[in-house]
Amino acid sequence: MKFKALSIFFLLAYAISWLLWSPLWLPFFNVKTEAFLPYQHGFGGLGPLLAAFITTVIFDGKPGLQLLWKRLFQWKPLTWTAIAIFLPFVFALLGGLMARFSDGTSPDFSKWAQVTSYLN
Template sequence: MLKKYQLCSFFILSFAISWAIWSPLWLEALGVDVAWRLPLHHAWGSLGPISAAFIVTAVNHGKSGVISLIRSIVSFKSWRWILIAMGIPLVLFLIAWFIENAGSPVVYLSDIGHSSEHPEWGVATFFLYNVLTFGLGEEVGWRGFALPQLQRRHKALMASLVLSVFWAIWHWPLFLYRPGYTDMGAGAIFGWFISLVLGSVILTWLFNGSKGSLLTVIVFHAAIDVAFTNAATNDEVITLLGAFITVLGIAVLIYPGKGGLHKTPRITDMRLSEKDVCV
């Protein structure tokens, strides 16, 4: 299967690896006591997509394919797109914060960039943690491996939508144990999925616009995570920030001119034949 259905194999392996790593956390939520834990256990689950990408690449393309994937991670293409990737989350967060806190602050801007979960970390440590875990761990798989192959046979929007479904499924254990997910009702889950879809659209736009720069989407993913989880945020800021991301995703989607999602050339992976792609 790893050879015949490469993309399907990637998704299955991504789920299996991440869900297995997270199993002590979600099994405990279901009443099953699992003794073993890792430091920062939740973060290790982010390695599922990147691990799956390397496994499927190694099986099908050998050493040269693995080297090519590594090079795609470390290659630098444009400062402009890196700055866009870092700037969008920062600017949107600051707007959301000032709207909610300009008069009488409930949370303080001096705490921006510090982890609410790990307050002992400095700003650089918190950002680097997000780059190396959910930024690198997810994006090498979702955008570095899956998206180019989906764009071989689908337009950018459809590729983003298809990828969103698998990306959402990957998150399901978090709804059993992770704060911020466990208290979501049906309406909140629907809103979360819509934001995930539009986030996928933005990431596709960044990936294609930067001519396939994985560093760009890794930085954006990490910056978004920092924006949503830093100590200077609260529920109101998170709600506003989510709304702004949604509006940005819609703008990228409907903008008809050069630089929009539909007019930006797609980055595709030419190593697969049509029969290798299952969706």
């Protein structure tokens, strides 16, 4: 039963994410799409969250959904919260340092996290 639930979760997570990202990648296959939202690339990250809720409803019903919702908002230790918030920035800086030491160029952080950098 756990394998089946995990398989459904991964299938849904990928399907939802790629569906939300489809207006961004379909033009590369000469498919016309409507204009997309400014931060639509971020919406694909909601795929695993939505898949978790759907999978929980399918396999555990309402009690499982209530437990998931409760655990989602339980207070986590401050250490883990800090790690979750700051680790992406640490990775970005490490990547910049690696680029600096590998070819001598510094990354341009002035356009960091702008949507236009993904659309050009």
